[in-house]
Amino acid sequence: MNKYFEKLQPYLDKAMALQTARNLFEWDDQTLAPFEAADYTSKVVGILSDEYMKSLINDDVRKLLKKLQDEKEQEDLTDTQKAIIKELGKTYEQLESIPPEEYRAFNELASVSSRKWAKAKKDNKFDDFAPYLKQVIEYKKKFAGYRVKGDKKPYEVLLYDYEECFGIKELDTFFDKIKEDIIPLLKEVTKKAETIDKSYNYKNYDIQKQKEFCRFLSGYVGFDFNRGVIGESAHPFTMQLHNHDVRISDRYMEDNLESAMFSMIHESGHAIYEMNIDDSLTQTLVGTGASMGMHEAQSRFYENIIGRSTAFWEPIYEKLVETYPENLKDISLDHFIRGINKAAPSLIRTEADELSYPIHIIIRYEIEKMLFSEDVAVEDLPQIWNKKYQEYMGITPSDDTTGILQDTHWSWGEFGYFPSYAVGTAVASQIYAQMLEVMPIDEYLKQGNLTPIKEYLRDYIHKYGATKNTNQILKDVTGEEFNAEHYIKYLKDKYSRLYDL
Known part of the structure; x- marks a missing residue:
């Protein structure tokens, strides 16, 4: 040495x-x-x-x-x-x-x-x-x-702490593209969303049964209970001590079946990333994810691209029905899939559909930029928040809990984190496009075999920890650095198919 x-x-x-x-x-x-x-x-x-x-x-x-x-x-x-x-x-x-x-x-x-x-x-x-x-x-x-140095802005310093490949210029370009391509699609899809009956999701679901099924889901996607535990908190999160001790938490609501399930899949995606980091990096400065953008790519990949697909639920939907027979016995798999992919403007980021989700991030990004470049009073934040939701979503929070108070990040000082969710979601789509070229993902999912998917992510992304940044990983895996076109195509293809556009 x-x-x-x-x-x-x-x-x-x-x-x-x-x-x-x-x-x-x-x-x-x-x-x-x-x-x-x-x-x-x-x-x-x-x-x-x-x-x-x-x-x-x-x-x-x-x-x-x-x-x-x-x-x-x-x-x-x-x-x-x-x-x-x-x-x-x-x-x-x-x-x-x-x-x-x-x-x-x-x-x-x-x-x-x-x-x-x-x-x-x-x-x-x-x-x-x-x-x-x-x-x-x-x-x-x-x-x-x-x-802050040179011509950089203070907010940019915070952005780089979470994702060194994306400053204000790159994010503005990315979010402008989302506004241009996705907001019109969301408006078109919303017109048809009313045809999807999702009332089953808001019936009474026993909390203990939710915990048991969510634990099953976590293990099903690849969470290793010998190296991890599940807790309960006001806001779901993942905490790693090292790759042999990774902890996730979830939140459960009696009147919302989806909330805990998809939060659990999301946090399990984070955990799998940490668990798959090579032992040679354990307990070092690089023994964690490459960036929060790449981290969110893993969680959003599992939660949405995998977790909201028909192929994923084919082997296990009957188990969910058996868990809640009175609520789901008349809900077919096709009905359920359309339900979990229903797209419409909503107030809560963590429960948002894939199509409206990036709009939630744009709102937070724009407010954070205001906070660090303008003289914005904290007391005015609820009003600013509500105005943004009305502008972008056409809806206004009725209270602080569903508005300005819904996320924990700012309480920890995590300004600059939120854009990582949108960047990560786009990165997930880019990686998914490459995976489709090299493996029959749907066939594996239909067989209930997620091992090849987990191993691919381990071998090409996870094991490297933070020894590479996001663009380096993307270049090695897909042959190009970040390209939002894959994300736009993924969303357009998926929702055009779901809504017969």
């Missing part, structure tokens, strides 16, 4: 251990911890965050990093070590710019803020959450300001 990398390793190991501890507290906070624990646990999170920063931002690591970034020393590193040094360089640049006391204070705030959001959502009171959100935004503006 390179002598400088060997000296760096203990610092990397300590940082990894501290980050793992922080992740454990976050998992516990969102799933099992009592509400009143938040203010006290936040102090623990603050101390861990402070120690994490110190483990990396110090003179020893600075000198070793500079040495290992030297071209001559790079020749003596393995490909994995080079990727780790590249990732460390980005992490170091990000953390070094932030005063330690501010970094600690922000992490304490985020820990409290997320719980305040959960309660405000439950109580339908944005005003209770607004003071915390205001502080979070102030910190993120300050942190972005520390790092």
Whole structure:
């Protein structure tokens, strides 16, 4: 091993251990911890965050990093070590710019803020959450300001944290294409959506039976229960400690069958990605997904491209009917497939159909750009949100819970994350187009055999972790970098077929 990398390793190991501890507290906070624990646990999170920063931002690591970034020393590193040094360089640049006391204070705030959001959502009171959100935004503006360079905008700094291949220019181009091609299609499809009876979805569905069936679905698509667990939270999410400990959560509603099922498939897609990362990368800076765009590509691929297909449900639909015979005995597979693919403007992002989904992301993207480039008051956000939904969807939230409070991301300061959902959905379509060229996906699904699909994703995408970025992976797998045309074609083909357009 390179002598400088060997000296760096203990610092990397300590940082990894501290980050793992922080992740454990976050998992516990969102799933099992009592509400009143938040203010006290936040102090623990603050101390861990402070120690994490110190483990990396110090003179020893600075000198070793500079040495290992030297071209001559790079020749003596393995490909994995080079990727780790590249990732460390980005992490170091990000953390070094932030005063330690501010970094600690922000992490304490985020820990409290997320719980305040959960309660405000439950109580339908944005005003209770607004003071915390205001502080979070102030910190993120300050942190972005520390790092902005040249002609880049502060918001762009945050975007690159989640997807380094997409700045404002690339996203504006992508979203303009969505507006041009998909919004007219959504309007056309919506005219026919009323012909689809989906009332079965909103009957009473026993929560315990939902949990059992969702657990079955997770295992069916490839979640490994020897290396993962399922919890329950206000907002479904995935948390990885490493590729042998990946945790997902779900939310269950008695009067919505689809919600938990497709959230479970979605989070299982995230988990499968993490579980498939090669063991040689485990507990390193590159032992996670390439980016949030690529991560969302995996979850959206499983949730929508696979999970909403006829072939996927053919072997297992009868099991669902047997779970809820009174509600589904008269609902044919064809009726069910049309139901789970019904497209129409809606309020809730996580329950949106494939066609309207990117519009939800555009709304959040435009609001985030406003927050970081204009003088927008936090108190005005519900009104801005509602106005955007009326403009793009023709509908207006009746309350904060179904409006501005529906997502947890901003409570954690995750500004710049939302575009990853749309980018990831488009990336999934591009990968799917390539997979169709090399394997009979529908035949595998009809056989109830998802193993070849999981293995393909492992071998061509997952195992590399964060040693490649999104465009590098796409170029290697499909022969081209990001190309939104595959996404547009996928949506047009699917909904033209479903709605006989």
